Amino acid sequence: MxxxxxxxxxxxxxxxxxxxxxxxxxxxxxxxxxxxxxxxxxxxxxxxxxxxxxxxxxxxxxxxxxxxxxxxxxxxxxxxxxxxxxxxxxxxxxxxxxxxxxxxxxxxxxxxxxxxxxxxxxxxxxxxxxxxxxxxxxxxxxxxxxxxxxxxxxxxxxxxxxxxxxxxxxxxxxxxxxxxxxxxxxxxxxxxxxxxxxxxxxxxxxxxxxTTPSGVMAPGTYVNGVAGQAAAGATAAAGAVTSIQPLIDANAGAYTFDQLYGAGYITAAQRDQLKGGLLALGVPSATVDAMSALVAQGTYSTFATQLAAAATQLYGTAIYLNGVTADQEADVVQKGNGxxxxxxxxxxxxxxxxxxxxxxxxxxxxxxxxxxxxxxxxxxxxxxxxxxxxxxxxxxxxxxxxxxxxxxxxxxxxxxxxxxxxxxxxxxxxxxxxxxxxxxxxxxxxxxxxxxxxxxxxxxxxxxxxxxxxxxxxxxxxxxxxxxxxxxxxxxxxxxxxxxxxxxxxxxxxxxxxxxxxxxxxxxxxxxxxxxxxxxxxxxxxxxxxxxxxxxxxxxxxxxxxxxx
Incomplete structure (x- = not known):
């Protein structure tokens, strides 16, 4: 109180x-x-x-x-x-x-x-x-x-x-x-x-x-939506970690994505998907191009952990915002004597x-x-x-x-x-x-x-x-x-x-x-x-x-x- x-x-x-x-x-x-x-x-x-x-x-x-x-x-x-x-x-x-x-x-x-x-x-x-x-x-x-x-x-x-x-x-x-x-x-x-x-x-x-890029809405609703996006991003990043693991097991972890494609380890679509995921996470294009599969896997793993934690926190924030921004009324009387x-x-x-x-x-x-x-x-x-x-x-x-x-x-x-x-x-x-x-x-x-x-x-x-x-x-x-x-x-x-x-x-x-x-x-x-x-x-x-x-x-x-x- x-x-x-x-x-x-x-x-x-x-x-x-x-x-x-x-x-x-x-x-x-x-x-x-x-x-x-x-x-x-x-x-x-x-x-x-x-x-x-x-x-x-x-x-x-x-x-x-x-x-x-x-x-x-x-x-x-x-x-x-x-x-x-x-x-x-x-x-x-x-x-x-x-x-x-x-x-x-x-x-x-x-x-x-x-x-x-x-x-x-x-x-x-x-x-x-x-x-x-x-x-x-x-x-x-x-x-x-x-x-x-x-x-x-x-x-x-x-x-x-x-x-x-x-x-x-x-x-x-x-x-x-x-x-x-x-x-x-x-x-x-x-x-x-x-x-x-x-x-x-x-x-x-x-x-x-x-007011948000998605329109006018309740604060909790918007934050809940962002939390959902973060959770989806965490899932996608975790999936990328899993998809890269066979390349590591094949001793190709030192190759870049372009080298992996050139050596026939991955298809062009797989290359573009793995590179696109990192770009979507905010990694600069030049860094992505120079990144080895092993480093990329670690980067995806870090993002997966961070996004999962952010999603959990934002879901809690959304619940909190739904509570404190809900319609409320004051109907109070105070009495005393002296x-x-x-x-x-x-x-x-x-x-x-x-x-x-x-x-x-x-x-x-x-x-x-x-x-x-x-x-x-x-x-x-x-x-x-x-x-x-x-x-x-x-x-x-x-x-x-x-x-x-x-x-x-x-x-x-x-x-x-x-x-x-x-x-x-x-x-x-x-x-x-x-x-x-x-x-x-x-x-x-x-x-x-x-x-x-x-x-x-x-x-x-x-x-x-x-x-x-x-x-x-x-x-x-x-x-x-x-x-x-x-x-x-x-x-x-x-x-x-x-x-x-x-x-x-x-x-x-x-x-x-x-x-x-x-x-x-x-x-x-x-x-x-x-x-x-x-x-x-x-x-x-x-x-x-x-x-x-x-x-x-x-x-x-x-x-x-x-x-x-």
Missing amino acids: NKKILLLVSLFLASTFAFSGGLVTNTNQSTAWTRMLVRDASTGIDAVFYNPAGLSKLSDGFHFSISNQSLFQTQDINSTFPYLNGNDYVGTVKAPIFPSVYGVFKKGKMAVSFGFNPVGGGGGATFDNGLPSMEIPFAGLVPRLSTSLAPLGGSVSAYSMNMFFEGTSVYFGLQAGVTYEVNDWLSLYLGGRYIMAKNTYNGYIQDVKI FTPIIGANISLMNEKLNIGIKYEFLTKMDLVDEVNDLNGVELGFVDGGSVSSTGVFTPTYMFNDGEITNADIPAFLSIGAAYKATDKLNVSVGVHTYFDQAAGWATNEDGNATVDGNFLEYGLGLEYALTDNFLLSVGYLGTQTSATEFYNDDLSYSLNTNTLGGGGAFKLNDRYTVQFGGFYTMYQDATFDKLDAATGIAYTETYAKNTWAVSLGLDISLGKKKTE
Whole structure:
């Protein structure tokens, strides 16, 4: 089982759908966030997620927030592997329903809160033409078969196939906790989040064909035909060895074929047949003309042995190719769960003009268990794709196996933010997040290489301006610096530095209801990585690019008394 490939695939969906946040973590968890991008010192209802210790600033009573984001992402992958039919792969990611629900009951110094949201994943990805890592093993058939079959006169000029891949991922979180106001300037929070993770993989690889001098056919069929030709050549060469033996026995082994014909040992037809056989095996004409019967017999014997061995090997290769290029489907579900302890603190200074929020989410230990339907677990390809027994039976090796366990830890992260009331109308917020990726179970791959070289960093600035007592507008910026190394980044799972711009507003209908609206656009910095195909030894590069945009609408409901200063 190739754990490295499986780990990347398992991380693929989680990282693909981490629209904002760390490698596998979503922090876009409210409409207010989409319009501002910094909520780490929030004292609103979405503080349930961003700054739960700040809930002490709410008025006594019940408070609720319901919001949804519709997110859309395009992924562009370019591979320079020379034998691909096309070098560009485009994937679309959609999450039209991305909900966040929060509830708080505040009484005196204490607040009890709960939250429900997709803390990881949350959408579906579709690659109509698959991915380079899925296609390169088949594209590599062209140089591999051309090289290996050339001594036998075989060649491959092209390949074709049909391929499709889609997946979904969601890590739903159920959060609950208690906030306690220690004094006028300090509040503390203790809580946790239960994670329910589910990934699905569906797709197919079909109709793998190669173009040969004999036409378009399945790779195994063509190799089997070449094996048959090699076997026939071995039989013919062995027959020539036998036919020359009487000449050796007659002490004519030192004669050339022309001399044997001139001396009446063989007929012209026999001479031409023996010489023609050597020519067909690639022996130069001048060498054949000068070759004695004894040397010719040894040459035929060598070719007979080599061709027989080649035929045996090619028959096995044909069986193997029939196995790994057969139509196959992916029908896999991965499930797992984990628990995240959460602590927080809120500090209010300068007569509450400055509010500081601190939250720490501990490492979530989590494994995903494979559920494979009808052995549709995706064969691994040509390096680890299976084996052929001595009796000629192909046994595939699958990327996913029912009941297999893969690590999917969610890294711990620390958020520190500050909100400053610069004027009666202007609020300024800043925030910094650190994701402690190096402590996750997947931070080192099976070869001992680090998939991350540090901690993922996120930093942001948000501005909020009240046009009236009931209506405000906001803008925000969020930047990230990824920790992923070349051992993490693959077309299945890659992380890029980003710059995000957001904007929107809020309209207070009355003391109970506030409508939130916003959206954001994320620009990813393209990255190019050097790759090496193990099967062919071909070096190439892959360039990864993305863009994401989203719109959001939410409603905040406060059923408590207005808090007095």
